[in-house]
Amino acid sequence: MSVSTETVKVVVVDDQTLFRSGLALLLGEDSRIQVVGQAGNGLAAIDLISSLKPDVILMDVKMPELDGIEATRRIVAANPDVKVLILTTFDTESSILHALQAGASGYVLKDSRADAIVSSILAVMAGERVMASSVAARVLDMLTGTSTRNEFYDGLTPREIEVLQLLASGMANKQIAYKLRISEKTVRNHVSNMYEKLHIFDRAQAVLYAVRKGLIDL
Template identity: 35%
Template structure:
């Protein structure tokens, strides 16, 4: 029995090319196509693909937003992200939200099909060339989480204020504590995060979404 696929990509030529490629051997059937995230979610109300091929960069609603929406809906569809993004940042975000697979658009057709069959069988498939960077990022994430857990509630508040560029006197005024207490908190933060200055602490805060930058 053929595996039913839905392709979501904002480029019609890519959708057409993928359809022709995947249906070549008769073991995969493309039952639906969508040109953006909103279109994808709408068509999933009608179509029931075994595997959803999902691009990340799309208008109206990107692939990561689609993943979040599917998670909120408790959708059972298996998702294979097919993207040009080989940056670990995108892979980590997709993994954190919840995906079944992640493959780059420049991969060989054999690898794409292998990913589809693997996912359809209930397994996870990450393109092998991306795994070392993913493992390294996961290790760093786990280490960062331990450091964050070591911070007290007060230290976390100071870190947030410091990371957005506030001076000690401003932090002291905001938190209604003395500048000496602020300095003590900052020294403790540096030690726990294993950083040596405010810039490194700010980078840590941004990397771990403790503060948001526009």
């Protein structure tokens, strides 16, 4: 279809009713967009597709019953002409990576202006992939093989990443040592090396880094 002469049919999927309804109203003010439906989870979104035949789905990530990533995977597999834009609160590399691997055409942040979201919708309808941040660019580097896992995690070794994940989840050094079957001194060495590479100084900063990289969920 030509997005310049026809309205784009959109379904908004988010488990937060106020956000979903408010976004639908804002998008509906643009003559190029027609919000044809809303859903509160991934399963409901899948059920709507056959009857509403949307062009674009704005999809939240964390929802009950079926999350946005798995819903995107199923929708794109069964309906290759439907474009999915992931809605995210935090632009963690991990969530964006999983979304793109599931077949999403890109993502928009929930605090984006309505006109920016409209532009993103029109862009994916024109066959573009919407990537709006340096974080997304790094994820695309990983997908195309131009960035290694080591670079993605700022030079951390696989073992240091493992220690970071356990540390950020609340484990003490002794617990980490027991779980990984290494000495507590070795754990301390890994933590020290990790702090130096990441230029951080305490566990609170380690937790923030782990969340940003998608290693843990809060």
